[in-house]
Amino acid sequence: MSTKNFDLLMWVSSILCLICVSYGFDPIDNYLIDCGSRTNEPVGDRIFVGDNSDSSILSTPQKILANTTLEITSSPYNSTLFQTARILDGPSSYKFPIKKHGRHWIRLYFFPFIYQNYNLSTAKFSVSAQNITLLKEFQIESGPQVKEYSLNITQSNLTLTFTPSSNSFAFINALEVFSLPDELIPKSAQAIVTDNNYSLSNKALETVERVDMGNKSVYPQDDTLWRLWVSDDTYLIHNNLAKFVSNTTAVNFTTDWVTDIIAPSSVYGTATQLDSESDPNTKANVTWRFDVDPGFEYLVRFHFCDIGSMSSSSISFNVYINSMLVVRNFDLSSQSGLGVPYYRDVITRSSDSLKLNVSVGPSDIGNSYPNAILNGLEIMKISNSKGSLVLESDLKKSSKMKVGLIVGLASGMFIAVIFAIILFVLCRRRRRRYAHVSHSKAVENFAPNEMENNSPNRAAIFSSSKFGYRFPFLAIQEATDNFSESLVIGVGGFGKVYKGMLRDETKVAVKRGFSHSQQGFAEFQTEIEMLSQFRHRHLVSLIGYCDEQNEMIIVYEYMENGTLKNHLYGSDLPGLSWQQRLEICIGSARGLHYLHTGSAKAIIHRDVKSANILLDENFMAKVADFGLSKTGPEIDKTHVTTAVKGSFGYLDPEYLTRQQLTEKSDVYSFGVVMLEVLCGRPVIDPSLPREKVNLVEWASKSLKREQLEEVVDPHLAGQIKPDSLMKFGEIAEKCLAECGVDRPSMGDVFWNLECALQLQGNERRSSCAGDLSSQVSHVNHLEISVSTAQFSVGDIAGISMSKVFAQMVKEDTR
Ligand SMILES: *[C@@H]1O[C@H](CO)[C@@H](O)[C@H](O)[C@H]1NC(C)=O
Ligand SMILES: *[C@@H]1O[C@H](CO)[C@@H](O)[C@H](O)[C@H]1NC(C)=O
Ligand SMILES: *[C@@H]1O[C@H](CO)[C@@H](O)[C@H](O)[C@H]1NC(C)=O
Ligand SMILES: *[C@@H]1O[C@H](CO)[C@@H](O)[C@H](O)[C@H]1NC(C)=O
């Protein structure tokens, strides 16, 4: 053998060796199964075994192998693994002998296709491993999808159980079970806010997001543990402030504790950083937004690596999750050298939102150059105390009970309709007797600007500003001083809100959406549609919008006094008096009542909260932010089924568990707002002792004990008359009733609030005393009479109407 050949051999073997080192992870337990396949399937350097041959692993009542010729394109999962599936027509389980105790990954591959008379999109099933619920009543309409779970397995077998829902079946395209290196997932991690040492040993984790920053994806074949890292650009919300950088060769794995097992160099070698090059005074955060399920804890792993892209050598920045500080003045250069990877784990709770925000921003040390960088991020959901990774709901009952429920509701409604007709007839008779009082009053009391088309105010705005609804972008730029940061009056999920001044000196609020979010665009459209349909003195008015140059800008009337929330807590604004608070509640209740009843189909706001109630210069309340609003159920249905959206803490528990939306969900949220108004504190305040964190839980206890004084905002001490307080508490309690059907309508709510106001104002108690339930029946029947009046007058909601109500009740109780 010549030396040349020998050299070549050496060279080849050293290359092979290198490959072994970099892709050297060889799991002790390693089960790769191509379900439903008769043959083995190589994928990269791994072989997935067809599960036809090895029946000892799978126990299932029937043997159905499905296949499709459908090819998967335009997806990171382009593998042929998805072209076969095992259909499980009954409870089935895969059992894997486990040699190494500790963390294992379970990856489930799903791709619904149609095979003979099985439409896999209709399959509905649950999956559990050991005692952990991984998926419950799961249905996948389109694919492909890969779910990844990590479990600490301490037994000698792992059993993965598939349980089809009644009258359905389960399926699986492929699955992976393999043991993980011990260093990958820690046994405990620090919780933010509380700083507690949180043990993960007996928790299951589900990978919710695995993101590579720098607008680049890393595919499984390029990852040491066959992970998929998706690009961050779809999550980024301040994209104009972000810069993507990349230098994979700069990554230097020299420390023992961060190896390419944690993340490959292709992840550490790309980053998204704050773009401060052009302006060393840049003060802004780079923020990513992710969807999460409420009520779960999450393990969040930040990957950092200084790849030499910063303009100065010292990098110091803050890291936030949901505006809570994770690390202050994090000094990357002192934690690790240039090119040395570093990661950090924290535990956070999603309790107050369906979104998880992650931001990096310049540190508050004055002299540092504004820098901030993030290279990768993983978000893992932690199983809850019930051993579940699925949003708790009584779905299990629902598939069978739904039919019963609908039948029940339908018959209930039938009775209700009959009852209403009887009341209506009775009422008409009564009403005739005093029609001359109420009806004529109603007519003279209706202000003309209650109605949309003939509002003199609005007409004035339009003619004077000479723009239709659609503003040119230039006009908006001019009005907001080219979106000057000094004019920012609010930052929301959708974008920033600026104070502006049109040429005719009309003050306006200009909401500018972040142009990159798809969700943003849907909400933008919804909001404009909703706002142009509805005009009411207690709903914020639309002045115009601008969609030039991909902008999503909405121009509203300017509300001098900002949000109700700001006046209740967390600011230095003077507190509101009880009387003012009641009037604000009445106003917003009226706005919502109009939404629910003002058109043929109810509009459900879906995001009622104190931050969405705005106050004008006279502290008159107007409901704002219709981005999530939805048209209510059709006449023949009782609810709308929809993905849960809204703000956690305000979410109707019934909506949360059933995803069924009715007007009563708004009523619940309004009940929460009432408590905020009464107690002057945030809905979720993690800084308080555990039993007080959740306002609703805390205040409800006092409500039940009728000890409401305990929770009243100290600013209101001594101001509230006991009767008024009791009434208010009663209404709030009704609004917060567990079941939607037990909650009053918004009409009942504002009428009763009106009573609470009268009780405060020394007025005669006759009409208002007594308990709400008997009042409610009054109101129901009164509403019928009023809504007949409505046909002749035009609009039911208005300040005058409640006087009419009160008048009628007074008449009625005599
Ligand atoms: C697909 O299924 C059909 C039966 O439905 C079978 O004849 C065929 O061999 C299968 N193809 C593969 C590649 O397994
Ligand atoms: C799947 O996609 C990756 C990257 O998109 C590509 O490198 C790979 O060759 C593809 N595999 C197949 C089987 O198409
Ligand atoms: C399969 O089921 C899905 C979801 O129910 C449905 O949208 C689709 O039309 C069905 N396809 C066929 C061919 O029946
Ligand atoms: C699973 O639950 C059963 C009964 O609920 C219990 O006996 C068993 O120890 C549990 N196993 C694990 C691994 O928690």
Ligand SMILES: *[C@@H]1O[C@H](CO)[C@@H](O)[C@H](O)[C@H]1NC(C)=O
């Ligand atoms: C694990 O599975 C093997 C093979 O099915 C069986 O012999 C063994 O008893 C099982 N062990 C436990 C603890 O269930």
Ligand SMILES: *[C@@H]1O[C@H](CO)[C@@H](O)[C@H](O)[C@H]1NC(C)=O
């Ligand atoms: C957290 O607890 C683990 C053991 O449960 C311990 O090894 C670790 O040092 C603790 N960390 C802190 C910061 O207390």
Ligand SMILES: *[C@@H]1O[C@H](CO)[C@@H](O)[C@H](O)[C@H]1NC(C)=O
């Ligand atoms: C797995 O669980 C066992 C028993 O609860 C525990 O001793 C061990 O530390 C855990 N391992 C990991 C990696 O969390």
Ligand SMILES: *[C@@H]1O[C@H](CO)[C@@H](O)[C@H](O)[C@H]1NC(C)=O
């Ligand atoms: C991110 O990368 C994609 C293609 O990989 C590109 O289309 C997109 O414009 C990039 N985004 C930004 C903000 O540069």
Ligand SMILES: *[C@@H]1O[C@H](CO)[C@@H](O)[C@H](O)[C@H]1NC(C)=O
């Ligand atoms: C990438 O990093 C290496 C090592 O730090 C350096 O030599 C190289 O110049 C860098 N490349 C770029 C394009 O910055």
Ligand SMILES: *[C@@H]1O[C@H](CO)[C@@H](O)[C@H](O)[C@H]1NC(C)=O
């Ligand atoms: C990696 O870091 C070590 C120690 O910090 C250093 O000696 C080595 O030169 C570095 N390698 C590269 C390629 O920068």
Ligand SMILES: *[C@@H]1O[C@H](CO)[C@@H](O)[C@H](O)[C@H]1NC(C)=O
């Ligand atoms: C970054 O975000 C945090 C938390 O939301 C906030 O307190 C801070 O002021 C922001 N920094 C800048 C410069 O906007």
Ligand SMILES: *[C@@H]1O[C@H](CO)[C@@H](O)[C@H](O)[C@H]1NC(C)=O
């Ligand atoms: C996430 O950020 C958006 C705007 O950036 C904000 O409106 C929202 O409240 C934040 N969510 C949480 C939970 O902080």
